[in-house]
Amino acid sequence: MDPLFTPVCLGAFELANRVVMAPMTRDRAGPQDEPTDLMVEYYRQRASAGLIVTEGTQPSPNGKGYWRTPGIHSPVQVEGWRKVAEAVHGEGGRIVVQLMHVGRASVRANKAADAETVAPSALPCPDPIPGPDGVPAATEMPRALETGEIDSVIAEYVAAARNARAAGIDGVELHCASGYLPMQFLSSNSNQRTDRYGGSAQNRVRFVVEVLESLAKAIGADRVGLRICPGVTFNGMADADPAETCATLLDAIDPLGLAYCHLIHIPNTGFDALELVRAHWSGPVIENCALTPEKARAVLAEGKADAVSFGFAFIANPDLAQRLRVGAPLAKADRATFYTGMGDDRRGYTDYPALND
Secondary structure (H helix, E strand, O other): OOHHHOOEEEOOEEEOOOEEEOOOOOOOOOOOOOOOHHHHHHHHHOOOOOEEEEEEEEOOHHHOOOOOOOEOOOHHHHHHHHHHHHHHHHOOOOEEEEEOOOOOOOOHHHOOOOOOOEEOOOOOOOOOEEOOOOOEEOOOOOEEOOHHHHHHHHHHHHHHHHHHHHOOOOEEEEEOOOOOHHHHHHOOOOOOOOOOOOOOHHHHOHHHHHHHHHHHHHHOHHHEEEEEOOOOOHHHOOOOOHHHHHHHHHHHHHHHOOOEEEEEOOOOOOOOHHHHHHHHOOOOEEEEOOOOHHHHHHHHHOOOOOEEEEOHHHHHOOOHHHHHHHOOOOOOOOHHHOOOOOOOOOOOOOOOOOOOO
């Protein structure tokens, strides 16, 4: 039997197959950062995936860093996600919202006028971020969070998760990679704190542990996943010992019984991230990063992961699962239209044909 198409349970999520749609920013949200009808159609088209992980979604105005990314902190946003959930469930799919607070990885022009840029320490992101015109711009200096403020940031995540469930979304994934707020706490170079959230690996993982504990308490541990990428340097990350940090984090959260760990598996000097995860995590694993169908099948057949996720392939192949099932060729995505959608412009978003079209 094809290992891609055997059912699997990841926590509370019963997947009909093991083909997961990875989260991908597409910059198509409406003027109030709400999911639009075009986004509803985009996710509906891809509902044959065993599980959809949505694009990164800000839990608060402070958490936004990119132009036209959706939020899940206002009534109009929740209503938009309700339409997405109904469309995906109507096609028999499952969907979780990825909660993405960007922290210091932010351009002022992309945020609301009264929103702040906050981070563990007052250190700016060295990598430029595209502004509203698509041109990369310098990030602004963040304000370091006071110790007493951290509980309120965690509360924003909790409120977002509850909003997701109220909208009918199946669960949430905490984005702990790509140099965003959780990873800024984890990484030794971006976290220069001297309180209980900084210094040792045990202290630097504390913020992520507390967020995950709070999410699990709010909506159930079996409806909460997390995404990690040990060793990634994107958005200025340079942890002195990413293997130690990752192991410390996984050891701390493994007892929670979370739904899954979603690993972006990049090459690292001195350690293999998948082996590290398997040594310190007893729950389900979703493997991600440049997987071909052949590599994905091998990972599953060898028991290295419980599911596999694809990103770019889902852009141009809305029926990716069906194409993989029958061995059909895969269409190629047009990179020029990844982030250019405005209003009701379908080009490069919902106009890729399905195989039977």
